[in-house]
Amino acid sequence: MGHGIEDVARAAGVSTATVSRALRGLPHVTDATRERVRAVAAELGYVATPSARSLATGRTRTIGLLSPWVSHWFFANVIEGAERALREQDHDALLYTFDVFELGPRRRVETHVLRGRVDGVLVVGLPLEDAEVADLDALGRPLVFVGAGPTDRCTVRIDEVAVAHLAVRHLLELGHRRIAYVSGHPDDVSPWSAAVLRTHGWREAMTEAGLRTDLQVNGNFDMPGGRAATHELLDRHPDVTAVFASSDEMAMGVVVAARERGLRIPQDLSVIGVDGHELGEVVGLTSVAQDVLAQGREAARLVLRVIAGEPVPVRVTPPVRLVVRSSTGPAPA
Template identity: 45%
Template sequence: MVSIDEVARQAGVSTATVSRALSGRGHVSDSTKARVEAAAKSLGYVVSASASSLASGRRRNIGVLVPFLDRWFFSTVLSGIASALMRRGYDITLYSLTADRAERRDVFDTFLRRQRVDGVIAISIEIGDEESQQLLALDLPVIAIGGPNPRLTTLTVDDVAVARLATEHLLALGHREIAHIGASPEFDIDFHIPTHRRRGFELALADAGIEVKPSLFEPADFTIEGGFRAAKQLLGKPGGRPTAIFAASDEMAIGALLAARELGYRVPEDLSVVGIDGHELGEFFRLTTVDQFPKGQGERAADAILAELEATNAAPPVHQPGELPYELIVRGSTARLPG
C-alpha cells in the first residue's frame, strides 16, 4: 500500500504539505497542490478516511434521512446531494426513515448517535418535536428539505403557490372545467404536500369565480399507474367532461396523458394536462409542468450543510428557512381552449 511518504518524495515536498494539499486544510500554492495531486494519482494513493478523521475531527460523511428510495423525486434529490458531497470529498450514509415507529426509534436512538456522520440532511420527512430534540442533541448541523420546522434549518417549496401557478396557467388558456388528480389520505403524509397542492388548486379556481366540483377530483398514489387509473375515472364519467387536468405530480400527469390517448382524446386539442415536479420524462412526453428542480434541491441542501460545517465562527446557526425555486415550463400538453 502506498504511503504518504512516497507521495511526498515523488512530489518533492514534505509529508505535511501533502496532507494540506490533499485535505484542503491549510494554504498550499496551486502549483504545489497540482504536483502533489499528480504524484498521488500516479502512485494510486488515497487519503485514509480514518487518519483524516483523527487529524481533523471530521468523518467526511453526511447522514441522509429519506422515506423512499424507489420513488423518482426522492432518488433525484438524493442524486443532487450525493453529487455535491462527492465533489467536496464527502461520503453519505443512508437511513431509510419509514412511518414504522420502531424503525424510527432505532435511527434516532442508536444509529445517529454512533457519531459516524458530520451532519444530517432529511429529505421531505416530517420530524416531530422529540425527534428534532434528538437531532439537536447530536450537536451536528441539520438541514431539512420540505419543512417547515422552526427548530431546524429548512429548505421549503411553497406547494400552495406551486399549485396555484399550474392552475392559473390552465385558467389563462380559457379552461373552466378543470379536474384535479390528488392523493388518497394514506399518501397525504409528511407536511401534507397533496393537501397544500389541492388547496392551491381550489384557491386559484375561487379567485377566478369558478365553483370547485367534487366530481372533478380523483385520488391516486403519485405514480404513473395511479394517474392512469384516476384519469380514466375522470374522463369516463357520464355527463360533462373536463377540458383540462391538473395532476399533483408529473408521474400522475404522465399517467393521465397515457389514459387520454387510450380513450381517444387528443392532447392538447381535446384535453390539456399539467403536472408538478420537473420529471426527467416530462420533456419526452412534452408535458407542461411546474419544475421544482429536485436535483438542485439536493445540491443546495448539501452546500448548506457543508457551509455550516466549514463556518469559522463558533456561533450556533440561525435556523432561518430558505425558499426553494420553482418555474412553469410550458410544453405541448397544454393549449388554449378551442372556441
Template identity: 45%
Template sequence: MASLEEVARRAGVSTATVSRALSGRGRLSEQTRARVRAAADELGYVVSVAASSLATGRTRSIGVIVPLLDRWFFANVLDGIASVLSPRGYDITLYNATDEPGDRRRLLHTSLRRGRVDAVIVLSVDFTDPEIDDLRGLGLPVIGLGTPSARLATLQVDDTAVARLAASHLIDLGHREIAHIGHSLGDDRSPDIPTLRRRGFDAALAEAGLRPAAFAAADFTIDGGYRAARELLRTTAPTAIFAASDEMAFGALFAAREAGRDVPGDVSVIGVDGHEMSGFFGLTTIEQFPHAQGQRAAEAALAALAEDVAAPDPVLPFALVPRASTAAPPQPAPGR
C-alpha cells in the first residue's frame, strides 16, 4: 500500500498537509484538499484509523442510537447522516436502544465507553434523566434528533404544530367529525412525539369548537393503523381520519377499502412523515423531510467536533402535501 510520503509527492504538498486534508482537520483550500484526495485515490492510500486515532485522539466515527432498526423513517434519517459524514471521512457506528433496561445499561455503561466514537447522535429515544446523565458523562458531544428531553442539544420538528396543520387542513375542507389514530402515554404533559401530535390535534379541534370524533391507539405500523381504523369505522362515523404517521395512514386506507368506504368520497385520510410511498397511495401528508433531518444532525455533530461546518438551525421544517386522499366531506342526501 502507498505511504503518506508518496501521496505528498504526488500532490506536491507536505506530509502535514496530506494529514490535514485526509483527516478533515485544519484549514485548507478546497482545491488543495481535492488535490490530496485525488492523489490518495490514485495511489490507493487509505488512512489507518488506529494510527490516526493515536495521533489525533479521534476515531473518525459517529455513534448513532436508534430505537428501531426496521422502520422506514429511521432508515431515511440514517441515509441522510451518512451522506454528510462519508464525504468527510467519518464512519457510522450504529447502536440499538431497546426498551429492555439491561440492554440500555450495556449500551450506556459498556458499548459507548469503548472509545469507538467521537460524538453521539440520538434518534427519537426517550432516555430517562439518569440515562441522560450517563450520556453526558461520556465527555462526547451528544446531539438529539426528535428526542423529548430538553437536557440534550436537540434538533426538533414542532410536532404540536405538525398536528395542528393536519387538523386545520381537514377543518378547512369542512370536516367536523375527525378521528385520530396515534399513541399516547396517557399523560398529557408527556413530551414524547405521539403525545405532542395528539395534543396539537386536540387543540386545533377545540379552537374550532369541535370535539374529536374518536381516538384509537396504534403502534405506528401499517398493521396497527389498519386495526385501529377498522375499529373506528366499525364503531363511529368519522368523515376524516388523522393518522400520526404515514404507515398508520396506509393501514387506514386499507381498512376503509375493506369497509366499503370510498377515500376521499366517504372518509378523508391524512398522515405525517412524507413516506416514499405516500405519493403512490395518493396520501395527503405532512412532510418532515427525514433525509434532510439526518443531514442536519450530522452537520450538528461535525460542528460540535469543531469541523469546518456551520451549526444548523435546530428548528426543523415541515410542510403540508395535499393529495387525493383528502377532500370535502360527503354532503347529506337531499331531504335529510
C-alpha cells in the first residue's frame, strides 16, 4: 500500500497543508522545510494526485475557457497560448465553445457546468450579455477577458479603434479615397466587441479625412465571408480602390474575390487586414499584426495571479505593428 500525504507530514514533522504547499512550490514555506518535505516524499515514494490536491486545497487547478470558436485563427491561437501558460503552472484548461451567429441565436452561457470544476474563468472574444457576466460573477471565481471585454473588467486586448486608424492612415498615405470596410457579423452589437470598435475606428478615421462612410459590408470573420462580402461590395461600388478588412482571414477572402473578378492586387485594389496571420506572408497580405499567443499567455497568468491574491491591472493593451506587404499600393490614377 502506498504512502499518503499524512505519512509524509508525520515523517517530516509538519502539517499536511505544509506538505501540499511545499510540493506545489507555493510561498510561505521556508527553503529548509521545502527540501525536507521533498526528501521525505521522495523516500516514501509519495506523488500527489490531482484529486488529492483538490481535496486538500479546495482547488481544482483547472481554468475554464469560454470561446465562440476554436476553428478561427484568433481564437485558436489565444486558446493555445493560454493552455501552454496554464500547463507550465501545473493547471488544466476546460474548454467550452458557443456558436455565435451561425445557426440562429447562440445558447446562453450555462454557468452551472463550471461550478465546482474550475478555479477561474477566461472569456475569449465572446460577446456576453450583462446577465451572463453576472452569472459568471456568481460563481465566485476570478474572471478575465481576452480579445474583448467590459471596460470595468480585467481584460487583455489591443486598442481596436487605434488599429482601424492605423490601417486607414496607411491607405490614405497611398492616395486612396474610396476605402471600403469589411466588418464581422451584423448581429454583433456588443459595445465592447472587436468588430464594433474597429467599425467605430474606421468611421472616425474616414470622417476625419472627409470621406464617405457607407462603404461597409459584413464578412463574419472568416475567408468565405470575406469573399462573399467583397463580391457584394464591388457589385454595388465597383469604383472602390481599397478594402480594410477587420481580420486577415476576411482579407484573404477579399483577395480571392478580387482575383475572381479579374482585378489585380494591388494595382486595381489594395487590401489590408488585422491579426498577423501566418499565411499572410504567403499571400503577401499587408496587416496590422498582433501577438495573439502572447495575449493568451498573459490572460492565463493574470487569472492565476488573481487566484493567488495578487493585484492585477484592469486593462492590458498589447502593442500592434503595421506589416506592409504586396497587397497594398498606390491608388489607381
